[in-house]
Each structure stands twice: as structure tokens, then as C-alpha cells.
Amino acid sequence: MTTISDTVALLSFLIAHPGITVAEAARATHRSPRTLVEELNGLLMCGVPPYSPSDYIGLTPLRAGDDSPIELHYASHFSRPLNFTPPEALAIKYALEHFSHGVDRETLAQISGLSAALESSLGGKAGAALRSAGRGFVLPARTERMRAMIGKLMQASEDRRVVEIEYYSSHRRRLDKRRVGVFEIIEHGAHFYVYAWCELANATRHFRLERIRSARVLDERFDRTPPERRDAGRMAPLFGGKAKERMLVRLDEHAAPDVVDDWRGVEGVKIKELPGGRAKMDMPLFNPFWALGFVMSLGEHAELLKPTSLRKELQGLLKDAIAAHA
Template sequence: MSSVSTRLVRLLNMVPYFQANPRITRAEAAAELGVTEQQLTLDLDQLWMCGLPGYGPGDLIDFEFSGDTIDVTFSAGMDHPLRLTSPEATGILVALRALLEVPGIVDPEAARSAIAKIESAAGTATGSRDGVSAATEEPAPIESEAAAAVRSAVRDGRALAIDYYSASHDRLSSRIVDPIRVVLVADHTYLEAWCRTAEAVRLFRFDRIVDARVLDERSAPPEPAVQARPDTSLFDADPSLPSATLLIDRSAAWMFDYYPLRVLRELPDGACEAAMTFASEAWMARFVLGFGAAVRVLQPQSLADRVRDAAVTALDAYRAMSVGNDE
């Protein structure tokens, strides 16, 4: 279980724990919970910001500290079974079903089971039999063996051997990586890991991990790499900037590894329609021209006209030069 999951489980159980152990000291509580006193203080500070909708005085979990002892003065319902309202259940179901479509984020079988239980508890399941939701009868999304192996390695903190397809080089490479976390960027899932070959942090797109094998050794990425936030700056777009829609031929698919492009539509012949933001139309025109016939501007029309005019001017200059040389 990841450190985040471990802490979440601890936080969910802390309020009932302190209610069952009134006036327990910080040192005693930390020892029984298996954390340091510093971590216990951080957990209590976190719980102090949690509570019921409204999130004002009287809504948040509250404690009384007398000397070195701790007492719960308001539990905010943490000591009772969770009961979801219909809108809450619907929101969770929508989120779970969306997560099922993203490879590697969740265990499909576990998500399907959670959906069935929520549907049953909320009374929204149809065709249920003996209290078991019909959702369990639906096949869970098929997860590739590679995706399952990656998710297992991240969860268990194990090193991973992967075969990865690089669009920029149009070839497979084998490497050993130390997984850090799974991140979701736009419409794709990535494994963030320390690559032992590159000796640096790399993002590996799930659908390009052809094969993955969990190794019998601990994942050991450098601590600075673990503490740093995922570097997804390549994929970030400034909403204040204009955006171009490009038609990119399959021969230029390597562009997606190097430029902040977002796939809009994949075409049957392997080409893609993609969006890219830009600050200067003049710069964007030069950028597109550099790829020749492999990239074409679909929108905006002003950029398409600029690229066409620049190409015509360059072609006329080339023809004039050729005529001059012939004479």
C-alpha cells in the first residue's frame, strides 16, 4: 500500500480511535498508531480541516488538548457508517466509471466491485439479484498485462523492466526503471519513474509500454526525484494563447514526444488532428513550414493563409534562382 493510502486509512480511523481512548497522551497515541509524534501532529492538523459541508465553526472535526492529552469534542460523523445522499452516490459512480476508462489508474475489478456496492446501497442498481448489483455481471474493462504489472510495481514499490516504444525513434527500447507514481495528463496515463539508462526522471505513456515485468528488488529512485512534483510542463497550455489545429501525418508522429501537442482525433490512415498553442503567428508559421507536407494547418484560417503565402513565396524564389542558374 502506498504511503498516501496508508495515511488515508489512518486518518479515517483516528477519530474513532481517540473516542475509544479518551485523554490518551500524544506519545501513547503515536506509539499505538505506529507513527512519530511529529506525524501525529500533522495528522491532527489535517483532520482539523475536515468535516461536514459548510466547513465553518461547528462543521469541522474538533479536538480538545489538555496538557499532553487528546479528546474528541466533535466527530463530524466520522464515528458512524457513511451514508451517501443520492447526488453524492451519483457523483461517485460517474467518477468511478470515468476512471475505469483510464488504463492503470485503478484496479478494474476493484472499481467494478465498488460500483456494484454503491449502486446496491443507493438503490440505483437495476436487475439486481439477491442484493448483488447487476454491475458485477458486466465484464470489467480488459487491462493489459503490462498495465497491470506497472500498477503492481508502483503499489508494491518494486523495480520494473519495461519494453517501451519511442515514437521519436520508431523503435523499441528495453530499460530498468524505478517507479515513482502514476500521473494523468490530458487524456493519457503516464508512469513517472527514474530511468536507470538515462539517469533521470522520465514519463512513460502507458499505451506505449509494450511489455513490463516486476523485478525482485525494491524501487529506489533518488529522494529528490520522489519529492519533486511531476514535470508535465511539456503538456501544459496557456488558455490565454491562441490555438492551432494541425493535421499531422503518421510520418511525423515523433512530434508528440517533443512538442506540447494535444490529440483531437486519430484518423484511419494513422494521421492525427492535434491542437497546439502559440504566442506568435509568425513563429508558428515558420514552425509548420519546417515539417513540409507532413504538417498542415486546419485552423485558424489566418495561420493557414500565412503558411501558404510563405510557401508560395519560397517556391517562387527557388524557381527564379533555378532560372538564373540555367542562364
């Protein structure tokens, strides 16, 4: 939904960036070139009385594939964007607060500086909303070492360097050294994943951030570009794809309500509610290690029905865990 406020901001952005191309403007404003061109072409009919040619907004003809500079005429009223509304002020505050959970110390300092600059500059209702608002989207604390790891991996990606990581694979159940080229870091659910090219696998992989013990940035250059479509590989079910295997779990009336609440609506998960408040869950099996933990954490309230091989593995783990507490 494009509002009058967005339209004016877009005009102001173009006035402040003379000579910018469609592609650059689209990238800087987080739009597709096509969306940007549609929005801009919609402005061509706007003007003020007495409607002489110079009273209309004029733009060079635009196409999404254009690489020539955007020329904008008559828009002097819009050299500054409209002021913030209170929800906009709150959105930027809450987004910065949320963003700060996944950044290194240096970026954190920049966020503080930016927040202070906004609080002191904005006036009116928006300024008041910004200064009086407390926390809006509250997340659990994240450790300094994980924030630093995110910063290091992102810098390596910017500098196009190969990184050697020590990674604990839940499938192999051991630490391995791998050489990777980082494309992006992705937040999914409660975790961060490093999306990278892995030389060991000769394919893209998602590495869970907490399972990286160390990361060493090498002098070697990494020039591979990410695939056009992100290949989630073994993690595909987690990111919305299809699993090769499935697991079937029966939940008793104590576990079923909460577990069903948590998993209802998740792609690929089938829930059958049974008499007496019990339930059966048929779900993608993307990670046996995770699946064992999931069933084990529900104690006597969950029975792993399929696959039977995993059930045997669960029995072994439970016996070991009980023995450890003897």
C-alpha cells in the same frame, strides 16, 4: 467547503479509528494535516445543553506536526456518519465508473462488488438515486492489455521493484529497453503516463502508456523516493511548464473554428484570430513527433510556419505517406 455532513463524518471516522495520529488520519481522509487540525479544532466549541464540561466535544490539543494519537471525548451521537445525499451517491457511482477504465481485472471485480454492496445497503433517496442512475461520465473503452499493464506497474511500484520496459520513443523513433522505477501513473488528457525514474536518462521521465510494448518486473529493489516537486522534463509544456521551442501554425477558415475551440485557454498557447475566420496559433513545441501529426491531420487547412526545420521534415513525411498510397 466543509459541511455539517463532512464534520459528522470526520468525527465518526475518528471514533472508528481510536488511537489514530494526525498524520495517519490526514492521509486516510485525503487532507493535509493542517486542514484536518483546523477542522477538528473548530469542533471544540460544540456541545449540547446543559453544557457541563462532559457535554462538549473534547480533543487533545492538536498541531499539524503531532505524531501522538488523537483522543476524542463525547461524541457518541456521532458514532455513525450521516446518510448519503443523492449527489454523494451519484458522485461515488460516477467516480467508480470512471476509475474502472484504468484498472486491472482483479480491481474491476472489486469495484463490481463494492458497487453491489452500496446499492443493496443504501436506502432512502440516495439509495434510489444510486440504483436508478445510468452512466454519467462515459469514456471510450480501454483494452485489457493496457489495464493489465497499469496493474502490473502499480504492483511493481508497491513492491519497490525495478521494471525493464520496452518503450517506443517518439524522439528517437525507435524501441529502447529501459530500466525504470515507477512512482505513479498519471492520467492527462486522453492518455496515461508512467512517471518514473529512468536509469538511461538518469532522471525522472514520463512514459506514455500505449508506447510501452512490454514490461518485465525484476527482482532488483528500487528505493528511490520521488522528488518533492514532479519534474516533467521534456514533457513540461504538456503538464503546464515552459517549452524551449515554439511552433507557429496558420489555420484556414475550415480548420480554425474547431481547433481554436479545442485550444483556447490552454496555458502557453497564443491564438490570433484573423479576418475571414482564419487563425494563427503560437504554441509550445514539446514533442516534434506529435506536432507533425497535429499539422498533418489538419490536411490542406493548416500551414506550419515555424520552426522551418520541422516544416522540412513534414514535407518529407507527407511525400512518403503519399507514396505509400500510390
